[in-house]
Amino acid sequence: MLELIFVLGFFFMLLLTGISLLGIVCALFVATLLMFAGGLFALMIKVLPWLLLAVAVVWIIRAFKEKKSHNRDEIIFGQPRPYRRTRRRYTR
16 A cells, blocks of 8 residues: 555656656655655554543543642651741741
8 A cells, every 4th residue: 555655646746746866856855755654644543542542541540540649848847747837937
C-alpha cells in the first residue's frame, strides 16, 4: 500500500515538472514525504490499541489507589504540624 503511494507521488510529480534531473529530484522528494506521512499514519493506527490500553490501566490504578496528601509538612515531618498563629509586630 505504501509503495503504491510512493509510485503515485513520484508519477504525479514527474507529470508536473517534466522529465529532467531537477524534476526527478523533486519527484523523489515529494514521494519520500508522502511515504513518511503514510508511514506515520500507519504506525499511529498500529499503536493506537496499546496506547488506549495504557490509558485504561493508569485510569484503573488511579481509581483504586488511595489519595495521598501533598502537604509539605506531612512529607517532611510525617504528620501535619498544628497551625501556629504568630503575632504581627507593627513598628513605627
